[in-house]
Amino acid sequence: MFAWLPLLALAGANERAAQRNFIVVSKKGLELRVYHPNGADTTLVARFPACMGKNLGNKQRKGDHRTPESSLAKPFKITMIQDASGWTHNFRDGRGSIKAYGHWFLRLATPGHSGIGIHGSTNNRESVPGRASEGCIRLLDEDIITVKEKYAYVGMPVIVLDEDTEALPFEIPLLKTE
Secondary structure, eight states, rough: OOTHHHHHHHHHHHHHHHHHEEEETTTTTEEEEEEETTTTEEEEEEEEEEEEEESSOOOSTTTTTOOOOOOSSEEEEEEEEOOTTTTTEEEEESSSSEOOOOOEEEEEEBBBBOOOEOOOOOOGGGGGSSSEEEESSSSOOOHHHHHHIIIITTTEEEEEEOOOOSSSTTTHHHHHHO
C-alpha cells in the first residue's frame, strides 16, 4: 500500500549524507574542490577551476581585491544561496554595469568582511582560472550551477587555503591519484 515510503526514506538519507559535504578552495591551485567525509576517510567528489582576488594575501579591508582565507578549524559557512542571474556590477573597466555573477551566488559568512561569495563568471569567463576578482571566488557559469544543484547547502563549510598551501594533508593522496 505504501511502497513509496522506502524511497522517501532513501531520498532523505541521501540528502542528509550530501549535507556533510564541504568545500576546499585552493588559492594556489586556483580551484574549488568538493569533498564528502566517509568515516575516517574523505572522498573527492568534484573539482572546478576558479578565479580568486587580483591581489595575493588574506583580505584585510574592503576594496583590497584579496580573497579571505579560513582554516579547517574555523571554516567559512554558506549562509544563503541566491539567484544572481539578474545582478550587475561595474568593474570600472569601461564596460559599465554588466551581468557578472552567473546564475547563483553562494554567500559566505566571512567574519570581518561582507559581500564575499562563490559565484559564476558571466562576461568574465576568460578569468577562470586566474586572479581577477575583487575578492570573491568565481567559477565558470556552468560550474556554479553544478555546485548549487549537486553539492551546496546553507551551512556548508568552506575552507579557503592561503597561496602557500596547495592542499590540506588529507587531500594530498587524493589529488596525486587524479
